[in-house]
Amino acid sequence: xxxxxxxxxxxxxxxxxxxxxxxxxxxxxxxxxxxxxxxxxxxxxxxxxxxxxxxxxxxxxxxxxxxxxxxxxxxxxxxxxxxxxxxxxxxxxxxxxxxxxxxxxxxxxxxxxxxxxxxxxxxxxxxxxxxxxxxxxxxxxxxxxxxxxxxxxxxxxxxxxxxxxxxxxxxxxxxxxxxxxxxxxxxxxxxxxxxxxxxxxxxxxxxxxxxxxxxxxxxxxxxxxxxxxxxxxxxxxxxxxxxxxxxxxxxxxxxxxxxxxxxxxxxxxxxxxxxxxxxxxxxxxxxxxxxxxxxxxxxxxxxxxxxxxxxxxxxxxxxxxxxxxxxxxxxxxxxxxxxxxxxxxxxxxxxxxxxxxxxxxxxxxxxxxxxxxxxxxxxxxxxxxxxxxxxxxxxxxxxxxxxxxxxxxxxxxxxxxxxxxxxxxxxxxxxxxxxxxxxxxxxxxxxxxxxxxxxxxxxxxxxxxxxxxxxxxxxxxxxxxxxxxxxxxxxxxxxxxxx
RNA sequence: GCCCCCAUCGUCUAGGGGACCAGGACGUAGCCCUUUCAAGGCUAAGACCGGAGUUCGAAUCUCCGUGGGGGCACCA
Numbered sequence: 001x002x003x004x005x006x007x008x009x010x011x012x013x014x015x016x017x018x019x020x021x022x023x024x025x026x027x028x029x030x031x032x033x034x035x036x037x038x039x040x041x042x043x044x045x046x047x048x049x050x051x052x053x054x055x056x057x058x059x060x061x062x063x064x065x066x067x068x069x070x071x072x073x074x075x076x077x078x079x080x081x082x083x084x085x086x087x088x089x090x091x092x093x094x095x096x097x098x099x100x101x102x103x104x105x106x107x108x109x110x111x112x113x114x115x116x117x118x119x120x121x122x123x124x125x126x127x128x129x130x131x132x133x134x135x136x137x138x139x140x141x142x143x144x145x146x147x148x149x150x151x152x153x154x155x156x157x158x159x160x161x162x163x164x165x166x167x168x169x170x171x172x173x174x175x176x177x178x179x180x181x182x183x184x185x186x187x188x189x190x191x192x193x194x195x196x197x198x199x200x201x202x203x204x205x206x207x208x209x210x211x212x213x214x215x216x217x218x219x220x221x222x223x224x225x226x227x228x229x230x231x232x233x234x235x236x237x238x239x240x241x242x243x244x245x246x247x248x249x250x251x252x253x254x255x256x257x258x259x260x261x262x263x264x265x266x267x268x269x270x271x272x273x274x275x276x277x278x279x280x281x282x283x284x285x286x287x288x289x290x291x292x293x294x295x296x297x298x299x300x301x302x303x304x305x306x307x308x309x310x311x312x313x314x315x316x317x318x319x320x321x322x323x324x325x326x327x328x329x330x331x332x333x334x335x336x337x338x339x340x341x342x343x344x345x346x347x348x349x350x351x352x353x354x355x356x357x358x359x360x361x362x363x364x365x366x367x368x369x370x371x372x373x374x375x376x377x378x379x380x381x382x383x384x385x386x387x388x389x390x391x392x393x394x395x396x397x398x399x400x401x402x403x404x405x406x407x408x409x410x411x412x413x414x415x416x417x418x419x420x421x422x423x424x425x426x427x428x429x430x431x432x433x434x435x436x437x438x439x440x441x442x443x444x445x446x447x448x449x450x451x452x453x454x455x456x457x458x459x460x461x462x463x464x465x466x467x468x469x470x471x472x473x474x475x476x477x478x479x480x481x482x483x484x485x486x487x488x489x490x491x492x493x494x495x496x497x498x499x
Numbered sequence: 500g501c502c503c504c505c506a507u508c509g510u511c512u513a514g515g516g517g518a519c520c521a522g523g524a525c526g527u528a529g530c531c532c533u534u535u536c537a538a539g540g541c542u543a544a545g546a547c548c549g550g551a552g553u554u555c556g557a558a559u560c561u562c563c564g565u566g567g568g569g570g571c572a573c574c575a
Contacts (some may be wrong), residue, residue, distance in 0.1 A: 015575050115573060122566040126500090154573055172504070180501050181571095196575050216518050220503055220570040243505075244569070250510075252568070282544045290511065290524090297513035317512075321566050327511065337538080374538040385536090434534090452534035456526045464536045488544050 007040035009210045012066075012073070015047040016058035020065045021086050021244045021254070022323070023215065024267040026288040030242065031213050032071040033289075044076030045205060046087045047200075049193045065271030069281050070304050075207075083207040087389055088199050095194040098202050098232070099155050099187055103224045105327045107231035108187055109136055110143040115190075130159055132185045155188035157197075157227065167226040169219075170211075170240045171316045177223040185224055197221060200347070201228045211313075213239040215244045216320075240313055243320040245269075250322035267325055276378030278351065280339075283332035291321045301334055329377045336376050345369035348382050355383035357390040362400040364389065371466040386466070389474055394461040394483065398490050401457055403450040408498060412491040414446055415454055419484050428472035428480070458487035 005497070012028040035042035063078065077082025085091055086380055102108035109134055130136065135143065136158065147153055160179045166177050189200040196203070204212055216223075219241055229236045247258050254269060264270055266275065274284050285473070286302050294317070295302070295310050302310070336344065345365045352359050357366050368389050372382055388394050402411045421440055425433055441451045455468045459480060465471060472480050 013575095017559085017575070047575065053574060075550095111573095121564090143572090156573095169504095176502075177503075183571090186573050188540090191573075195573070198574095215569095217569060217575090218505065222503085242506085246568075250567085253501055294512055294523095296523090300511095300524055300525090321512090322510060324510050324525065333538085375536065377537095428547060447534095449534060456535060466536080 004319065004361065006210075008034045008038040008039060009041050009043065009208050010035050010206060010213060010251060010297050011043040011045050011204070011209055012099065013045040013047050013203075013214075015050060015053070015063055016055055016062065017053040017312075018055050020058075020062045020271040020286070022271065022288055023254075024062075025065060025069055025271050025284070025290065027068055027213060027215060027242070028071055029069065029215040029285060029288060029307075030240075030293075031211075032073075032318075033089070033307050034211055034213070034313070035074070036308045037311060040210070041074040042071070043081065043083075043209075044073040044086060045194065045203060045207070046077055049088050049189075049190070049195065049199055051193070053090075056212050061272050068271065068275060069285055087198075089193065091199075091203070093128065093129075094206070095188065095199060095202055096192065099198065102157070102228075103140060103229055105231065106158065106342050107134075107187060107228075108157050109138065111135055111184075111186075112149065112151055112153050112392065113476045114198075129156070130161070130366065133184065136184070147238055152184045154186045156167055156184040156230075157224065159227065164228075165223045165226050166221050167236075168239065169222070170238050170313050171286070171318050175219070182227075185221075187228075191271060197224055197228065201232070201234075203230070205229075205234045209237045211240060212322065213242065214243045216318075217244060220266050231395045240316070242306050242316050242432050243318060246292060246322040248322055248325060271322065276380070278345070278378030278382075279332050280335045280379070281330065282335040282338075283328065284333045289327045291323060292317050301338075303335075303338075321379060329366075332378050333376070336379070337373055339373070339397055341366055341373070342371045344373055347379060348372070351379050351382050351457065352387070352390060355387060357383065357387060359390060364474060367470075371474065373465065378471060385464075386463065388460045388465075389471075394459075394488060395454070396457045396461040396490070398494055400461075400463065401487050401491050402494070403446065403454060406446070408491060408495040410446075411454065412495050414444060414450060414487065415458075415484070415488050417444060418451060421483070422484060423481065428469055428477075430467075430469040433469055433472070454487070455484075458481050 002436050010031040012024075014024055032041070032042045034328070042061075042197075048054060056271045059077075061102060066073070068096070073079065075083065075086060077086040099108065103110065111129075113133055119209045135272075159182050162179060167177075169175060174280055185197055186195055189193050222239070222241070226236065244253050246252060247254050248347070259269060266277075268274070275280075282303055285304055288301075289302060289307055289311075290300060293311070293315055295315065296370055339347070345362075345368075348369050349359055349365060352365075368386050372386050375385060376382060383430055401415070403414065406414070417440055418437070421436055425436065427433070437451050438448050441448045455472075456465050457463065459465075459468070459471055475483070
């Protein structure tokens with residue numbers, strides 16, 4: 001049982017090698033939740049030791065993504081902190097010092113082998129480095145001399161030949177691995193920078209990390225990390241390995257090709273894309289939290305504050321989970337509906353503006369938000385569903401103004417009656433306008449649907465729209481009458497040519 | 500090939516020996532509500548991978564299969 005009262009020091013440690021995935025977002029989220037729940041610290045550490053894969057701007061996008069989700073960190077490269085620096089390339093000297101310690105305690109050795117030895121036969125290529133390396137047991141003094149002479153080298157962990165190691169994951173229990181299946185992993189590269197395995201151990205130790213959350217991709221090298229801890233004689237954090245996300249069909253993890261295919265169908269798993277696709281950070285958080293974690297057998301709607309209170313490592317699910325975009329849409333709808341109208345209005349504003357509409361009337365925006373709220377699966381569809389509210393002129397399809405099974409002349413006649421009635425109405429509320437319009441339909445021998453359908457098309461130029469009365473109220477008397485007379489003009493035109 | 504992890508409806512999951520002829524959610528279908536679309540309400544179909552054990556009793560424990568996933572870099 002992981003204590004909720006002992007402050008947890010946790011870290012999210014991504015490498016700036018590309019765009020930030022939803023999976024990273026979830027890992028960051030779980031870390032954040034544990035820190036906030038226990039009153040501990042959430043640390044952001046940039047693992048940038050791979051200079052070849054470094055992508056400019058990735059760090060910025062990553063931070064933006066975390067901020068968008070609402071995950072704030074207490075220590076990190078931008079805000080600093082007592083255990084910095086928080087960028088691994090800035091910690092180079094520390095790693096070298098500790099690596100030397102490992103050499104001197106005979107847990108590691110200098111290796112001068114070339115990166116890929118083509119003189120090796122095929123079977124030898126598959127042999128463990130441990131069995132091949134000529135300098136594995138070279139005296140340190142001799143190795144130092146070769147290094148001083150400028151010979152390129154790496155530092156490798158000296159994996160025991162026999163025995164086994166037990167490492168413990170909080171959601172999977174003990175994992176026992178034979179050392180014979182492990183090899184002499186490189187710890188420090190020839191460029192002098194550590195590889196992940198060394199850096200993570202040293203950093204987590206020095207930063208006093210109490211819980212290390214990372215995905216199950218790290219399980220295969222988990223035993224190595226255990227060995228490194230043992231070599232240093234350090235106490236390990238509580239390890240937590242949630243499973244990775246699988247692509248929507250459940251067949252394997254997301255590849256570059258998959259993410260591109262997703263983009264092509266208007267979906268994305270990049271944190272940086274959700275906002276402009278109309279998703280609320282609240283929905284993404286809710287959705288991601290529930291992939292691989294659950295609270296109970298019925299509660300699914302959570303905001304960040306709920307999750308801080310309710311998250312528990314014990315309820316993490318060890319099996320891999322396929323992501324489900326329709327569930328994201330569902331959560332987005334729930335969170336849109338949970339927003340206050342004012343909040344929704346302000347979040348909608350940029351979407352209307354980006355679509356080219358001028359939104360200078362706050363009251364109108366508020367009304368539009370109110371009427372759109374239950375009709376939106378995401379914010380991005382607002383202009384398409386409610387753009388007509390902001391247009392000066394609309395152009396309904398002429399055919400759409402003709403009632404079902406009615407002639408143009410009949411429709412025209414009905415439209416004129418509607419116009420007269422609307423003009424005489426004190427206002428457009430459902431209470432005052434509904435019955436008169438229905439009576440009108442009955443009196444003329446049409447269906448109520450004919451009347452409403454005409455109004456809908458005349459006022460919105462859409463077959464599908466918010467309810468007519470609310471729409472009329474928002475559009476306003478002047479515009480309503482203008483659009484009706486425009487529609488009548490169109491009908492007159494049609495009636496002239498094909499009555 | 501070798502190593503590791505995992506295994507309940509199509510998907511996400513509840514379940515930690517009897518409360519389960521297995522509950523919830525998404526999606527799907529139908530119905531209700533209704534001026535369209537939604538939202539909401541109701542209903543339906545839909546799963547314990549297989550085989551041995553352990554036990555009075557197993558979705559739950561053990562083992563073996565099988566299946567799925569991950570990893571085998573001087574990447575993280």
